[in-house]
Amino acid sequence: MKKCLFVMFLTVILGSLIGMSSLAAEQGPVKIGVLLPLTGTQAVMAEDLQEGFLIAQEQINAAGGVLGRRLELIIEDTETRPTAGMDAARKLVELDRVPVITGGFSSGVMLPIAVYCQERGILVVSQPPTSPLFRDVGDYIFLVNVLDNYKGKVIGEFAFKDSGLKRFALMFMNNAFGQALKQETIKNLDALGAEVVTVVDYELNKVDYKAELTRLFAKDPEAVIATFYANEGFIAAKQAYEMGLLNVDEVPWYCPEMASSFAKALEEIPEVVEGIKGLNPLAPESLFMKAFREKKGRDPITAYSAMNYDALIMIAMAINFANSADSTAIRDALPKISQWYRGQSTGGDKRFDEDGMQGFGQYSKVILINGEVVPYPE
Amino acid sequence: MDIAQILANALVRAAELGLLAVGLTMVFDILKFTNFAHADYAILGAFLVYTFNCGAGLNLFLSVFLAAVAAGLIAVAIDKAIFKGFRKKGTKSVTAMITSLGIAIALRNIVRMIWTSESRTYAIPIQRPLRILGARITPVQIGILITSLVAMIGFHLLLQRTKFGKALRAISDNRVLASACAIDSEKMIQWMWFLATAFGVVGGTMIAMEHLLYPRLGFDILIPIFCAAILGGIGNPYGAMLGALVLALAENVILALDFGHILSFGGLFELGSIQIKTGYKPAISFVILVIVLLLRPTGILGRK
Numbered sequence: 001m002k003k004c005l006f007v008m009f010l011t012v013i014l015g016s017l018i019g020m021s022s023l024a025a026e027q028g029p030v031k032i033g034v035l036l037p038l039t040g041t042q043a044v045m046a047e048d049l050q051e052g053f054l055i056a057q058e059q060i061n062a063a064g065g066v067l068g069r070r071l072e073l074i075i076e077d078t079e080t081r082p083t084a085g086m087d088a089a090r091k092l093v094e095l096d097r098v099p100v101i102t103g104g105f106s107s108g109v110m111l112p113i114a115v116y117c118q119e120r121g122i123l124v125v126s127q128p129p130t131s132p133l134f135r136d137v138g139d140y141i142f143l144v145n146v147l148d149n150y151k152g153k154v155i156g157e158f159a160f161k162d163s164g165l166k167r168f169a170l171m172f173m174n175n176a177f178g179q180a181l182k183q184e185t186i187k188n189l190d191a192l193g194a195e196v197v198t199v200v201d202y203e204l205n206k207v208d209y210k211a212e213l214t215r216l217f218a219k220d221p222e223a224v225i226a227t228f229y230a231n232e233g234f235i236a237a238k239q240a241y242e243m244g245l246l247n248v249d250e251v252p253w254y255c256p257e258m259a260s261s262f263a264k265a266l267e268e269i270p271e272v273v274e275g276i277k278g279l280n281p282l283a284p285e286s287l288f289m290k291a292f293r294e295k296k297g298r299d300p301i302t303a304y305s306a307m308n309y310d311a312l313i314m315i316a317m318a319i320n321f322a323n324s325a326d327s328t329a330i331r332d333a334l335p336k337i338s339q340w341y342r343g344q345s346t347g348g349d350k351r352f353d354e355d356g357m358q359g360f361g362q363y364s365k366v367i368l369i370n371g372e373v374v375p376y377p378e
Numbered sequence: 379m380d381i382a383q384i385l386a387n388a389l390v391r392a393a394e395l396g397l398l399a400v401g402l403t404m405v406f407d408i409l410k411f412t413n414f415a416h417a418d419y420a421i422l423g424a425f426l427v428y429t430f431n432c433g434a435g436l437n438l439f440l441s442v443f444l445a446a447v448a449a450g451l452i453a454v455a456i457d458k459a460i461f462k463g464f465r466k467k468g469t470k471s472v473t474a475m476i477t478s479l480g481i482a483i484a485l486r487n488i489v490r491m492i493w494t495s496e497s498r499t500y501a502i503p504i505q506r507p508l509r510i511l512g513a514r515i516t517p518v519q520i521g522i523l524i525t526s527l528v529a530m531i532g533f534h535l536l537l538q539r540t541k542f543g544k545a546l547r548a549i550s551d552n553r554v555l556a557s558a559c560a561i562d563s564e565k566m567i568q569w570m571w572f573l574a575t576a577f578g579v580v581g582g583t584m585i586a587m588e589h590l591l592y593p594r595l596g597f598d599i600l601i602p603i604f605c606a607a608i609l610g611g612i613g614n615p616y617g618a619m620l621g622a623l624v625l626a627l628a629e630n631v632i633l634a635l636d637f638g639h640i641l642s643f644g645g646l647f648e649l650g651s652i653q654i655k656t657g658y659k660p661a662i663s664f665v666i667l668v669i670v671l672l673l674r675p676t677g678i679l680g681r682k
Contacts, residue, residue, distance in 0.1 A: 206660075209661060242516050272504055
């Protein structure tokens with residue numbers, strides 16, 4: 001009898017504790033998981049990427065939060081590496097129990113996380129990843145940046161028409177982002193009648209790219225199309241210059257991702273990357289730029305900062321629209337929100353297609369001059 | 379194929395890796411465990427060079443000297459605090475190896491805490507390359523080659539021509555017997571830590587000068603250093619130098635080779651171009667390593 005009473009007593013205590021904790025969860029802040037490359041090869045942009053989220057968070061909370069509760073960001077570091085990124089995602093999902101993960105920065109890091117979240121019904125709203133492979137992951141995955149199909153087409157056309165040359169050498173990183181972008185670029189160059197004479201894949205986080213650069217120029221290409229992350233872009237540009245291979249007057253270089261490729265090189269060796277042409281997401285709209293300048297006293301070094309802002313604002317709107325912080329409810333509301341939300345990044349049109357991918361963003365043609373990324377005159 | 383350029387690139391790479399591989403192999407030779415923290419000691423030193431050079435405005439050579447001494451003393455202090463106890467208790471070498479992995483992670487995070495994770499460069503302006511024997515090479519790279527050569531010769535003389543070197547070799551052969559011959563093995567081990575780390579700091583600084591300096595750099599260069607040390611014969615400093623050279627040549631030459639041209643005897647018949655994909659570059663050194671170890675399990679210059 002005593003044992004039975006003890007079990008009943010324990011059940012009542014546990015029951016009230018669970019009840020209290022769920023009540024607290026409903027009254028407490030709505031938590032959103034944020035993945036950022038705070039360290040690693042893309043850390044140079046981390047501050048500005050984070051600021052995009054923080055500006056959105058401040059504006060959301062100043063306007064009353066979501067569901068009448070405060071919006072809280074739990075920020076984790078991906079170290080710009082898939083394994084560290086996955087550890088961070090697991091922590092967000094299993095310990096912090098967030099309904100949504102946003103950010104992520106690179107396709108190579110985010111792709112396994114997207115699969116993991118899809119299996120668990122956790123919503124992912126990622127940016128800037130652009131690999132077309134995300135399209136097949138599932139219905140919990142949304143991208144706020146345009147896919148590589150678009151970038152591959154635009155960079156191919158830009159390089160072909162601008163240079164008037166036909167023999168191209170390509171250099172892309174050996175991860176989901178680089179390989180998808182490479183395939184699209186080759187496809188579009190072929191369609192234009194250009195010849196791809198050399199394709200160089202390279203590993204990230206290495207300190208020596210001389211062998212890859214030697215191969216890149218082995219068949220005397222007339223122009224180069226290459227993309228990097230910040231550290232690799234610095235090392236490759238420096239080594240190419242020292243080997244006498246980076247002279248855009250002789251062999252022009254085109255880059256489909258200027259912001260992430262040469263952020264470090266622009267800081268340290270602007271004269272080396274002078275004259276490289278490429279693509280950047282369209283500059284953020286004035287509302288975001290004003291808020292960013294007020295906080296930081298300068299312009300953001302990357303347009304992806306505004307993309308993060310857009311992602312969080314859309315998530316918050318979807319939570320309020322769904323009247324729920326449940327992953328599935330937010331997922332169902334997100335496409336509806338995107339139909340009429342006017343964003344601050346890549347031209348403002350943030351509509352998702354039927355697979356949750358971004359179909360309408362715009363990239364602008366730019367050139368590196370005097371250490372600045374400036375619009376390239378058509 | 380620009381042979382002169384490929385050789386120049388390989389020599390510079392070997393010069394950078396060689397000094398680090400020598401330090402790694404020294405620790406193994408004397409203490410019989412693989413020190414996973416070796417590259418992180420080197421990068422800690424490279425960050426100290428950055429602070430002395432870019433923060434305090436000291437001359438680069440003086441900065442390297444001060445950083446090498448400081449990092450060497452840190453390595454000695456860690457040995458006294460941790461590994462000396464292991465030696466007294468006769469702890470298994472696998473425990474020391476795992477401990478060194480822990481030290482590596484701790485050092486990496488201490489560096490990140492002090493200097494943040496931002497990547498940095500030394501106060502050396504970008505340089506136009508000089509044309510030497512058909513290869514383009516920058517003054518910094520020439521400096522790296524000379525520094526490495528001088529350090530290697532100095533190390534050889536130290537090992538072969540001094541009492542210190544003889545004592546070190548005696549400890550390497552048989553520590554108990556060396557102690558019986560009145561050699562203070564603990565003191566010698568501390569000197570070995572100091573030297574191995576100082577060499578590592580010079581190597582780490584040269585890599586950072588050529589590329590970029592960031593806290594995870596030690597981890598990124600650890601595999602090629604290991605590969606060079608094992609390839610040459612772990613425990614043999616000359617083997618480590620040779621291993622670094624073989625590794626650097628393998629990375630640079632094999633990627634540049636057109637096997638289609640070779641197999642068709644210089645284009646006697648149509649075979650097209652056959653080249654190893656650059657994405658497989660990290661695997662090249664390991665394939666070479668496996669082949670060498672199959673033919674000679676102790677490495678190129680390893681003891682039988």
